[in-house]
Amino acid sequence: MCLAIPALVLELHPDAMATVSAGGVTRQVSVGLLEEVVPGDYVLLHVGFALHKVSVEEAEETLKMMAQAGLLQEELAEWAETGSEVRA
Amino acid sequence: MKYVSEFRDPALAQSLARAIAREARPDRTYAFMEFCGGHTHAIFRYGVQDLVPGNVRFIHGPGCPVCVLPMRRLDDALELAERHGVILATYGDMMRVPGSGRRSMLTARGAGADIRMVYSTLDALEIARANPTRQVVFMGIGFETTTPASAMAILAARREGLRNFSVFCNHVLTPPAMVHVLEAPDIDPAQAVRLDGFLGPSHVSTVIGARAYRPLVARYGKPMVIAGFEPLDVMQSVLMLIRQVNEGRAEVENQYARVVTEEGNLRAQAMMDEVFVLRDSFEWRGLGSVPLSARAIAPAFAEFDAETRFAISEKQSRETKSCECPAILRGVKSPKDCKLFGRACTPETPLGACMVSSEGSCAAYYTYRRAETMAQMDRAQMEAAE
Numbered sequence: 001m002c003l004a005i006p007a008l009v010l011e012l013h014p015d016a017m018a019t020v021s022a023g024g025v026t027r028q029v030s031v032g033l034l035e036e037v038v039p040g041d042y043v044l045l046h047v048g049f050a051l052h053k054v055s056v057e058e059a060e061e062t063l064k065m066m067a068q069a070g071l072l073q074e075e076l077a078e079w080a081e082t083g084s085e086v087r088a
Numbered sequence: 089m090k091y092v093s094e095f096r097d098p099a100l101a102q103s104l105a106r107a108i109a110r111e112a113r114p115d116r117t118y119a120f121m122e123f124c125g126g127h128t129h130a131i132f133r134y135g136v137q138d139l140v141p142g143n144v145r146f147i148h149g150p151g152c153p154v155c156v157l158p159m160r161r162l163d164d165a166l167e168l169a170e171r172h173g174v175i176l177a178t179y180g181d182m183m184r185v186p187g188s189g190r191r192s193m194l195t196a197r198g199a200g201a202d203i204r205m206v207y208s209t210l211d212a213l214e215i216a217r218a219n220p221t222r223q224v225v226f227m228g229i230g231f232e233t234t235t236p237a238s239a240m241a242i243l244a245a246r247r248e249g250l251r252n253f254s255v256f257c258n259h260v261l262t263p264p265a266m267v268h269v270l271e272a273p274d275i276d277p278a279q280a281v282r283l284d285g286f287l288g289p290s291h292v293s294t295v296i297g298a299r300a301y302r303p304l305v306a307r308y309g310k311p312m313v314i315a316g317f318e319p320l321d322v323m324q325s326v327l328m329l330i331r332q333v334n335e336g337r338a339e340v341e342n343q344y345a346r347v348v349t350e351e352g353n354l355r356a357q358a359m360m361d362e363v364f365v366l367r368d369s370f371e372w373r374g375l376g377s378v379p380l381s382a383r384a385i386a387p388a389f390a391e392f393d394a395e396t397r398f399a400i401s402e403k404q405s406r407e408t409k410s411c412e413c414p415a416i417l418r419g420v421k422s423p424k425d426c427k428l429f430g431r432a433c434t435p436e437t438p439l440g441a442c443m444v445s446s447e448g449s450c451a452a453y454y455t456y457r458r459a460e461t462m463a464q465m466d467r468a469q470m471e472a473a474e
Contacts, residue, residue, distance in 0.1 A: 003291065003317070004291045004294070029208075030210060033353060033355050034353075044347065046233050046237075046291060047179070047207065047230075047233075047234050047237045048207060048208025048209065048211070048237060049236060049237045049240065051236070051291065051356070052294045052347060054346075058347065061096065062318070065096050065318050069133060078180055079207055081180070082180065082205050082206050082211060085204040085205050085211075086206060086211040086214050086215055
């Protein structure tokens with residue numbers, strides 16, 4: 001629950017929402033906790049909210065490490081698993 | 089160094105390991121608490137303990153949100169779902185945590201309660217919008233990483249006039265828990281754990297900033313290094329802690345400066361301050377009652393407070409007998425000191441929260457060190473029998 005993952009901002013929407021991509025999966029998240037964000041930025045994403053902007057290098061290295069440790073897969077599995085319960 | 093090849097930069101890992109071995113003085117021990125359960129897992133997954141000398145020890149801290157939530161609060165949440173008939177939305181980590189009478193959100197759901205796992209408070213809001221005739225309660229839990237998400241949800245609910253959404257608030261704060269760990273020896277010598285410094289949490293610190301730790305480091309004279317969660321970050325932070333100890337310094341240092349700033353996320357802090365107030369005290373599993381360590385929803389947002397909206401009954405919740413979770417969370421005991429570990433209590437049949445959460449110490453020992461831990465338990469049992 002305390003792990004944040006780096007995600008790439010693809011598109012901004014009204015109400016400080018954005019489409020982001022991590023590990024090839026896209027999701028709608030909130031960027032309302034950040035001062036300024038534009039498509040192409042990497043953000044640290046935690047429970048659906050971008051907490052912080054990170055550099056491209058930091059994001060890429062972290063994603064690589066998380067993929068190797070299996071953490072990225074765990075996080076993406078949670079995205080998939082919870083989606084169905086929201087629409088139940 | 090069997091794990092070093094898995095590091096992002098094996099050469100750097102080896103040179104850090106050599107520097108730690110060179111600089112750790114053999115005539116003393118170093119006990120560092122990694123507060124955050126994420127660090128506990130990085131340490132185990134990458135065998136960091138094996139890469140440092142035996143006199144450098146990690147004490148696992150209470151930074152696992154579902155582990156420190158007392159059973160009473162989980163029982164209250166189950167009551168909301170079962171007796172008040174709400175849709176209870178919760179992060180997945182909570183689903184298997186045992187409540188009183190070995191019930192859990194998962195078993196309650198099996199018995200008909202409407203409990204839904206969500207990834208985000210955004211999902212909980214979506215459920216509330218889609219079910220205007222039902223009350224939806226979000227189980228708010230976690231440290232300063234998840235608290236802004238609950239604040240944002242409450243602000244959005246007010247903006248939208250969403251009258252069927254509320255939060256059952258169990259959010260806790262990191263610095264007061266660290267203070268409590270440091271003060272425990274004075275409160276009760278049986279709770280004493282000797283610490284030489286802290287590895288500060290990664291992502292909590294992106295929100296509260298390095299400055300949040302300065303008062304407690306100044307007051308208690310214990311070094312603090314805010315550490316990234318990669319194993320190389322942890323090793324470098326350990327080296328920084330050893331240097332502080334050897335030089336007699338006690339400062340807040342920021343190894344994770346590529347992400348954590350001095351002041352943190354000011355916007356998130358402002359939202360938390362607007363939506364929440366500090367509780368006078370809050371019960372933590374293991375730590376007991378900790379002053380000013382948790383948030384409640386501010387009176388101005390009372391209509392979104394599940395504790396105001398629903399009459400939750402008084403109840404006697406009892407922690408699972410012989411579960412050592414409380415002492416493990418204080419850093420006084422290790423999972424091998426619990427006779428349930430790996431026998432009655434496994435990730436499939438958890439009796440205590442520390443075995444359920446992926447951030448719990450028992451889950452880390454079980455996943456990465458099960459055979460070794462159980463062999464140690466057998467040896468201790470045989471010695472006790474002799």
